[in-house]
Amino acid sequence: MKKIIALLSMVGVMAYVLAEPQIATLRGTTDLDQEGQAPRMAAEVNDDKRTDRDYPMAAPSIPHKIDGYQIDLNANKCLSCHNRQRVEESQATMVSVTHFMNRDGNFLADVSPNRYFCTQCHTSQIDVPALIENEFITMDELLNRAGSSH
Ligand code: HEC
Ligand code: HEC
Numbered sequence: 001m002k003k004i005i006a007l008l009s010m011v012g013v014m015a016y017v018l019a020e021p022q023i024a025t026l027r028g029t030t031d032l033d034q035e036g037q038a039p040r041m042a043a044e045v046n047d048d049k050r051t052d053r054d055y056p057m058a059a060p061s062i063p064h065k066i067d068g069y070q071i072d073l074n075a076n077k078c079l080s081c082h083n084r085q086r087v088e089e090s091q092a093t094m095v096s097v098t099h100f101m102n103r104d105g106n107f108l109a110d111v112s113p114n115r116y117f118c119t120q121c122h123t124s125q126i127d128v129p130a131l132i133e134n135e136f137i138t139m140d141e142l143l144n145r146a147g148s149s150h
Pocket of ligand 1: 077090
């Protein structure tokens with residue numbers, strides 16, 4: 001009996017291994033040892049329109065191009081427009097006050113080092129269909145579904 005069970009489970013494993021992959025990956029149907037065709041590069045959205053935030057503490061997405069903007073030890077191009085002293089001239093949104101807070105919640109005179117690398121959290125956008133399906137819903141949809149009367 002034990003042998004039959006072992007045999008059956010072997011068959012099961014083999015069938016699983018041989019079956020077509022069911023998981024949608026970014027490489028699509030291209031075999032592992034082949035190089036697929038790269039998708040065309042899409043242009044960054046550059047319409048200067050501020051976008052909706054999906055929940056109150058969401059980092060706003062960047063409504064302008066940022067290609068070639070240097071952010072490293074020597075320079076931070078973003079801050080040349082978005083820092084407190086620069087917004088009068090640039091008319092950019094000032095980085096929010098949270099960006100001046102250190103980890104203990106104290107406000108510093110300049111942008112806190114933990115907010116220095118802007119693109120850790122803020123991204124420019126490209127107008128393309130989603131690469132893979134996802135079930136993300138905004139906080140408002142979530143509240144609607146929960147039947148809240150907010
Ligand atoms: C030349 C000036 C300039 C530079 C450099 C710049 N920005 Fe901006 N940014 C703006 C202006 C002006 C706006 C307001 C919307 C617009 O006009 O595009 C803006 C809008 C934004 C917003 C949207 C704010 C909101 O409230 O929705 C974010 C986020 C942002 N920028 C992040 C960045 C990041 C990150 C970088 C660096 C990679 C950067 N910006 C570099 C001028 C600049
Ligand atoms: C660790 C993540 C993180 C980093 C790094 C970061 N941000 Fe933000 N940013 C946020 C979040 C979250 C918000 C929205 C909540 C808030 O205001 O704190 C925000 C808000 C903003 C806003 C909108 C301010 C407003 O009042 O509407 C601007 C502009 C901005 N960030 C620019 C920048 C720039 C420029 C840098 C780099 C110097 C940067 N951020 C680095 C997370 C980040």
